[in-house]
Amino acid sequence: MTYETILVEQQGAVTLITLNRPQALNALNSQVLTELTAAFNAYDADPKQRCAVLTGSGEKAFAAGADIKEMVDKDAADFFLQDFFSGWQTGVVATRKPWIAAVAGFALGGGCELAMMADFIIAADTAKFGQPEIKLGVAPGMGGSQRLTRAVGKAKAMEMCLTGRNMDAAEAERSGLVSRIVAADQLVAEALKTAQAIAAMPPMAAMVNKEMVNIAFETNLAQGLLTERRLFQILTATQDKKEGMTAFVEKRPGVWKGR
Numbered sequence: 001m002t003y004e005t006i007l008v009e010q011q012g013a014v015t016l017i018t019l020n021r022p023q024a025l026n027a028l029n030s031q032v033l034t035e036l037t038a039a040f041n042a043y044d045a046d047p048k049q050r051c052a053v054l055t056g057s058g059e060k061a062f063a064a065g066a067d068i069k070e071m072v073d074k075d076a077a078d079f080f081l082q083d084f085f086s087g088w089q090t091g092v093v094a095t096r097k098p099w100i101a102a103v104a105g106f107a108l109g110g111g112c113e114l115a116m117m118a119d120f121i122i123a124a125d126t127a128k129f130g131q132p133e134i135k136l137g138v139a140p141g142m143g144g145s146q147r148l149t150r151a152v153g154k155a156k157a158m159e160m161c162l163t164g165r166n167m168d169a170a171e172a173e174r175s176g177l178v179s180r181i182v183a184a185d186q187l188v189a190e191a192l193k194t195a196q197a198i199a200a201m202p203p204m205a206a207m208v209n210k211e212m213v214n215i216a217f218e219t220n221l222a223q224g225l226l227t228e229r230r231l232f233q234i235l236t237a238t239q240d241k242k243e244g245m246t247a248f249v250e251k252r253p254g255v256w257k258g259r
């Protein structure tokens with residue numbers, strides 16, 4: 001597929017996806033969703049690709065939100081009948097392999113929500129996160145009220161949604177929204193380095209670790225612990241478990257089969 005709103009490149013086992021509408025601060029319109037869905041599906045389906053990084057083009061924004069110009073003339077029936085925003089869950093969140101959001105500049109509204117769909121966020125020191133939808137007479141629609149609340153707790157999430165104020169990188173790290181902060185000019189290089197480290201892990205184990213952590217947000221503790229044990233037990237049937245433990249005992253690096 002040829003893309004117009006994103007750039008996709010492969011660096012070894014890592015796929016780098018770049019939102020590429022800098023003139024609109026990478027606002028997320030339907031075409032971006034269609035293309036991101038295709039790119040994430042292709043990444044998931046390619047056995048040679050083992051981790052992905054999503055970032056924004058330009059220094060100013062990761063993404064300044066859902067495209068307001070695309071929404072301004074739609075009415076409630078349009079949004080309801082199209083089940084507007086539902087495609088982000090099926091097209092992006094459903095990705096089974098790990099991926100990292102590398103955020104510099106604005107991650108507002110849908111931009112913040114897209115970053116939070118990632119397995120974790122690495123932020124540039126220029127990053128600003130916010131859910132300003134209330135200023136447009138609406139509210140988050142791509143998961144912000146749920147994922148932000150789970151990430152930073154009720155007090156900060158509620159304040160951000162009700163006032164539309166932004167959180168800077170330092171506050172985002174303090175609050176647990178991002179895993180760490182790096183200098184803006186090092187952001188993509190650092191994210192790719194982290195992605196390469198993940199890509200060097202046994203790939204089924206990476207997928208299962210991702211699934212396990214995500215299950216913590218979907219279920220109660222007893223069910224989560226049971227699911228963790230069962231998934232652990234399933235992994236012990238893989239060739240990579242045998243190889244990983246044998247390699248440790250033999251004091252050599254593991255060579256992964258991916259099964």
Ligand code: CAA
Pocket residue numbers: 023024025027028064065066067068069106108109110111113132133136139140141142144
């Ligand atoms: N949708 C469409 N276009 C957008 C956009 C958006 N979310 N954000 C910025 N743009 C466009 C601007 O319209 C402008 O285009 P033109 O040059 O054609 O006028 C261009 O990007 C540059 O933006 P600004 O001139 O506004 O840049 P700035 O530096 O003055 O301000 C900003 C930057 C504070 C991020 C400002 O652009 C802004 O407030 N953007 C909107 C943020 C927002 O409200 N996001 C939430 C959207 S709703 C949503 O996401 C719903 C949901 O839950 C999924």
